[in-house]
Amino acid sequence: MSARAPALVISDLHLDREPGPLLEATLAFLEGPARAASSLYILGDLFEYWVGDDAGFPAAERLAAGLKTLDIPVAFIHGNRDFLVGEAYAARAGMQLAPDPLHAALPCGPAVLLHGDSLCTDDTEHMAFRQQVRSGEWQRTFLAHPLEERIRQAEAMRAASRDSGQMKAAAIMDVNAEAVAGTFRDADVPLMIHGHTHRPAIHELTVDGQPRQRCVLPAWDEHPGYLEIDATGPVLRQLDGSPYPEHLLCT
Numbered sequence: 576m577s578a579r580a581p582a583l584v585i586s587d588l589h590l591d592r593e594p595g596p597l598l599e600a601t602l603a604f605l606e607g608p609a610r611a612a613s614s615l616y617i618l619g620d621l622f623e624y625w626v627g628d629d630a631g632f633p634a635a636e637r638l639a640a641g642l643k644t645l646d647i648p649v650a651f652i653h654g655n656r657d658f659l660v661g662e663a664y665a666a667r668a669g670m671q672l673a674p675d676p677l678h679a680a681l682p683c684g685p686a687v688l689l690h691g692d693s694l695c696t697d698d699t700e701h702m703a704f705r706q707q708v709r710s711g712e713w714q715r716t717f718l719a720h721p722l723e724e725r726i727r728q729a730e731a732m733r734a735a736s737r738d739s740g741q742m743k744a745a746a747i748m749d750v751n752a753e754a755v756a757g758t759f760r761d762a763d764v765p766l767m768i769h770g771h772t773h774r775p776a777i778h779e780l781t782v783d784g785q786p787r788q789r790c791v792l793p794a795w796d797e798h799p800g801y802l803e804i805d806a807t808g809p810v811l812r813q814l815d816g817s818p819y820p821e822h823l824l825c826t
Contacts, residue, residue, distance in 0.1 A: 581805040582681050583609060586618035586654065586690065586770025587794040592632040597795055604814055605641045608801065613682065614647050617670070618770045618792065619654020619690035624733055626725035627718050628663035639668035652677055654690045654771065655701070656733075658708060659718070678762060681804045687762035691771030691791070694750040694758065700739065701748075749774065755789060756782045766790070766809065773797060774825035775811060791825070798823050 585604075590597055609615055622635060642649055649670035653660060665672050676689040692705060707713055717725060749772050759767060759782045768790045775793035779786070790809050793800040800819045803810050811819035 579682070579806070580611060580613035581803045582614045582616065582679075583612045584616045584618060584688065584768050584790075584792060584802040584804070585795075586792045587620045587773060587796075588799075589620060589623045589656070589794065589796045590634050590638065591623050592630075592634060594634045594637060597799075598634045598637060600795065600799055600814060601638060602641045604801070605645060608803075608812075608814075608816060609645055609647070612647055615645065615649045616673075616677075616679065616688055616768075617649065617651045618688055618768065619652050619658075619675075620656045620770065620794075621651070621654070621660075622657045624729040625657040625659045626722065626729050627659060628661045628667075630722060630726075635664070636667070639664065643667070643669040645669065650677065650679075652688065652690050655692045655705060659714060676758065676762065678764070681766070682806045683804055683808045684766065685764040686766035686768060686804075687758060687764050688768045689758070691750065691769030694754045694769065695748060695771070696751040696754045698748050748772065755780075759787050768792070768802060768809070770794075775800065775819060775823065776825045777809060777811060778826075793819065793823075 588597060588601060590601065649668070650673040651660065651665060651670045652673050652675045660672070662672065675693065676687045679686050679688055692701060696702060717728070720728070755767070765786065766788050770792040772791060773794040774791050776791050778789040778791070780789060781787065788809065790802055792802055793811070800811055800813050803812050813819055
């Protein structure tokens with residue numbers, strides 16, 4: 576693949592256990608835009624939930640087969656729904672598990688990539704949940720349960736999360752400005768890319784007097800799309816390659 580080829584970034588696909596339209600759209604994306612890319616970054620919430628690499632959900636296994644055919648590096652950052660994706664599934668999918676945040680050299684320059692929930696510090700309930708389920712002890716205990724029990728618990732957690740989200744103000748579930756500024760300071764890069772908030776946009780901002788860009792990825796179960804980054808910078812696109820509709824951007 577040419578060094579001039581763009582890097583692509585996606586997140587928040589929320590694929591179900593069984594194949595459906597979202598999976599077909601994802602496979603078409605892998606056969607289309609991803610074939611012309613230099614690399615692919617998946618920034619979490621690829622799946623609606625993940626209960627262990629041994630689950631063998633049909634949609635996930637078909638996706639793994641599709642990802643495996645890509646002749647480019649594929650990096651995966653855990654989201655708040657699929658934080659249990661492990662090395663076994665990553666190997667089946669031909670992707671590398673990456674840290675959150677991830678420092679990456681993109682065609683337009685250095686960037687920091689993350690799922691995005693760590694920026695939502697005003698949502699104290701979610702931050703406490705995140706700390707709990709990211710602990711090794713919690714994960715080992717959860718994965719020791721039989722598969723059907725893990726599925727039951729995961730579905731209960733998702734239902735509770737949906738109910739909780741309906742009660743929260745939108746601002747609470749969006750990023751915190753100081754958390755964004757702090758991440759830019761720590762990374763010392765001009766570009767940040769994340770998902771999680773379902774508020775697609777490319778924000779121009781200033782941090783400590785320096786111009787910065789924050790790119791927010793769309794959720795595929797709302798209006799799918801991806802971020803394309805070439806030497807000139809980032810562009811949000813729909814799956815057919817056209818620009819992401821302005822009326823759907825969250826400015």
